[in-house]
Amino acid sequence: MxxxxxxxxxxxxxxxxxxxxxxxxxxxxxxxxxxxxxxxxxxxxxxxxxxxxxxxxxxxxxxxxxxxxxxxxxxxxxxxxxxxxxxxxxxxxxISNPSVVVSYDRKGIEQLVQELEEAGNFALVDAIQTSRKESMRSGGLRIMREKL
CATH class of the missing domain: 1.10.287 (Helix Hairpins)
Known part of the structure; x- marks a missing residue:
């Protein structure tokens, strides 16, 4: 009901x-x-x-x-x-064949960019930053259930 x-x-x-x-x-x-x-x-x-x-x-x-x-x-x-x-x-x-999916750890890449920047390697920092993509995620209801 x-x-x-x-x-x-x-x-x-x-x-x-x-x-x-x-x-x-x-x-x-x-x-x-x-x-x-x-x-x-x-x-x-x-x-x-x-x-x-x-x-x-x-x-x-x-x-x-x-x-x-x-x-x-x-x-x-x-x-x-x-x-x-x-x-x-x-x-x-x-039936599809098995495949390998490659991804990168965002926090690891951000740490690497920070280290490259501190080392003065601005050309490499800029090259990495041009590949950075951001997208908005709309807000919504979040439900956090009680532990039973």
Missing amino acids: MAWQSIEHLAAQQALVGKQRRIMYDGTSSFLKEPSMLNPADQLLLKSLCNDLVAVEEQLSELEAHREAIRARLSELVDQLGGKIQLRGFGTLQ
Whole structure:
């Protein structure tokens, strides 16, 4: 049941939420609010939505496990049938070869750039810095679950 579908569901949780002494982020400022500082309707809605989120995440976890089992079986079959299959109406299934992915430790590179700069090797510092890419990441809800 989704939180916005049943007011009765929210009302039934009022006693439970009233007894809880958990700290919740208010979402609008940089400080934490005690649940007693939130109005009861917001407390109920937050708790109900969190419960809904847990239920959806459990379903997703089960679906992901089922998906992986299906993909493993498909992989076995495609491998047995030569590694590449064209299914009309679906597409192509192909086993890819293993590959190596190369990456660099950002902190290590930054330390190297600092050392090169201190040593006066500005040409190399500039060459490395021209390869530096920055991108913005939008802010969003961060959920930190309690340890059970």
